[in-house]
Amino acid sequence: MSQTIALYINGLNVRFGGFAAITDLTLEIRYGESRALIGPNGAGKTTLMDVITGKTRPNSGEVFLDRKLDLATRGEAEIARSGIGRKFQKPSVFEALPVAQNLELAVRRGLGWGEMVMSRLSVAQRERIEEVLVTIGLQEDRQRKAAELSHGQKQWLEIGMLLVAEPKVLLLDEPVAGMTEAESERTVELIASLRSPDRAIVVVEHDMEFVDRVADLVSVLHEGRLLGEGSMQAVRTNPKVIQVYLGR
Numbered sequence: 001m002s003q004t005i006a007l008y009i010n011g012l013n014v015r016f017g018g019f020a021a022i023t024d025l026t027l028e029i030r031y032g033e034s035r036a037l038i039g040p041n042g043a044g045k046t047t048l049m050d051v052i053t054g055k056t057r058p059n060s061g062e063v064f065l066d067r068k069l070d071l072a073t074r075g076e077a078e079i080a081r082s083g084i085g086r087k088f089q090k091p092s093v094f095e096a097l098p099v100a101q102n103l104e105l106a107v108r109r110g111l112g113w114g115e116m117v118m119s120r121l122s123v124a125q126r127e128r129i130e131e132v133l134v135t136i137g138l139q140e141d142r143q144r145k146a147a148e149l150s151h152g153q154k155q156w157l158e159i160g161m162l163l164v165a166e167p168k169v170l171l172l173d174e175p176v177a178g179m180t181e182a183e184s185e186r187t188v189e190l191i192a193s194l195r196s197p198d199r200a201i202v203v204v205e206h207d208m209e210f211v212d213r214v215a216d217l218v219s220v221l222h223e224g225r226l227l228g229e230g231s232m233q234a235v236r237t238n239p240k241v242i243q244v245y246l247g248r
C-alpha cells in the first residue's frame, strides 16, 4: 500500500453559531486505502465531507489534498476539478436520460451550457465511458432511462458519474442505504474494484457488516471528536466506541 497522504486534516474545528460540530479533529487518509467514517447521528461525518469538498468553511484547522492544496480556502468547483469526487446519499442522476448520456454529461461537467451542447467527446473520453459502464455493471443498460433503474443501479450510475473524472479521492456517503442484500454485495465488489494505489476511498456508512468488508481502517466520530481509530476488529472492541455507538 502506498504511504503517501491524500487527505491531511489537522486541528479542524467547525462551529455553527455556538454549536461545535467538529472539535480538534486530526485525520490522515492515505492513497491506496479505503477508510470508513462511522459514528452516531450528528457525530460530524457529513460536516467533515462538507469541509473536504468546500461546501462548509472550517473555523480553524488545516485540510490539505496532497499536502499542498489547502481545501479550506478553495471553492467547490475547484476542489472537484482537483480530483475529489463525492457521492451524496440520495442519487441525483438525470432520470429522464439514458444511462450512457448521464455519463456523457458527467464527462462534460464544468463546461458552460454552450460548450456542453457543442463539444464532441474525444476518443479517450468515449473509451473512459465504456470502461466505466463495465466497472459499474451497466453496459447492458446503457440505453435505458435512468428512471427505469433499480435504486442500487442508480447508486452505481452515480458512482460511475464520478469515475469518468478518475478521482484521486472518492467520498461515498451511505452507499448501501436502501439497497437489497444482493445490491449491497455487488457494491462491496464495486468498491473493491475501485481501490488503487492512486486513489483514497472514504465511506460514511451505518451498516457495520458493509464497513467491515470494505474498509481497512475505521475512524469513529462522536460529537465532532475522534473517538477511536483502527481496524474494524480494534474499533469493535474499543470500550468507548461500544459505549456510545456499537453497543446501543
Ligand SMILES: Nc1ncnc2c1ncn2[C@@H]1O[C@H](COP(=O)(O)OP(=O)(O)OP(=O)(O)O)[C@@H](O)[C@H]1O
Binding pocket: 016, 019, 021, 039, 040, 041, 042, 043, 044, 045, 046, 047, 048
Ligand atoms: N448548517 C448547519 N447549521 C447548524 N447545525 C448544523 C449544520 N450542519 C450540521 N449541523 C449540526 O452539526 C451536527 C453534526 O451533523 P452531521 O450532519 O455532520 O452529522 P453526521 O455524523 O453526518 O450524522 P448522520 O449520521 O445523521 O448523517 C449535528 O448536530 C447537526 O445538527
